[in-house]
Amino acid sequence: MQETKRKTEDAVRINKYLSQAGICSRRQADTYVEEGRVEVDGEVAVSGTKVLPGQSVTFDGKPVKIQEDLIFLAFHKPRGIVCTASKEEKDNIIDYINYPTRIYPVGRLDKDSQGLILLTNDGEAANQIMKARNYHEKEYEVTVNKRITNEFIHDMRNPVPLDEINAVTRRCKVIKEGPNEFRIILTQGLNRQIRRMCEHFGYRVTKLKRVRVMNIKLGDLKEGRYRKLTPDELRELKKELKSE
Known part of the structure; x- marks a missing residue:
């Protein structure tokens, strides 16, 4: 009984x-x-x-079968690699990493961009991370084709209409880092969002690198390499997801 x-x-x-x-x-x-x-x-x-x-x-x-061993990887995606689990897509991220067990990318990072992408076999956690309503932070380093003005930084922080995809961005944090460089922290994941935002104001992105997803940082992880999340990173990640 x-x-x-x-x-x-x-x-x-x-x-x-x-x-x-x-x-x-x-x-x-x-x-x-x-x-x-x-x-x-x-x-x-x-x-x-x-x-x-x-x-x-x-x-x-x-x-x-439910995976007994949780896999959570941080990968420094090079430009040219596509964030899809589809084997039909040339240069897909799964074939590039060639991990011995089944995993898939959490969200996306467009083909022309580089930086941090998470991969896991935990579908539930992946789904929570990707939900826009959860307002998870993603941080990027961006270089554009011409000198940045204070007006540009101000305008980027406020809602920007993206007519091509019939959307408006949320307010975000934008910090000037150099003549042509800035750092931006988003809580959305709209298609090619940063590139479209810059284009709206007459700028063109020449380099885009994601350096953080929630509490997970890219750090000094070399391009094309991956690492397992540390116990502390996993603990903090699960804590944040559990609170939602």
Whole structure:
């Protein structure tokens, strides 16, 4: 009786199970379940299905298991590498890193940019980090093609209309670092956001480097190399995600 109760308490909703297994986000998992692509012990799962310890889960006929060992990497992405797990994409980040177990990038950093990108097998954490409503900070060092004015810095800090993608940026922190360089801290991840913001004011980005995501810093990690997050970094990251 006690054993049955413990197993029931350990049950995990199917969308959370797929997310923890590194297959996808919970939202995407709901779609896969609706499409009938997920089975538990040979039966097609439905929304709300719970997985008990010892049960067998398959996705498109292939076994799915929750990763026991959490993987969280910080990678210094070079220019030219594409932040996608799709093997069909030339120069994709997964083939470049060639990590021995399944991981995928958390968010994106456009092909022409370099710097910090996180990779993990924890779909739940990745989904939380990427949610714009969580206002997670991302910090960048930017070089533009001409001298920066005080007016430019002021305007960049305030909402900027990005007509091409029908969006307006949030207020952000912008600090002048040199004649043509500035540092910017965003809480959004709009497509090519910094480049579009600069173009709006007649500037062109010549170099863009992400140096921080939340509490994780790029530091002196060499271009093209990756490292595992430290226990302290993971602890702080989980603490911030847990509070949301």
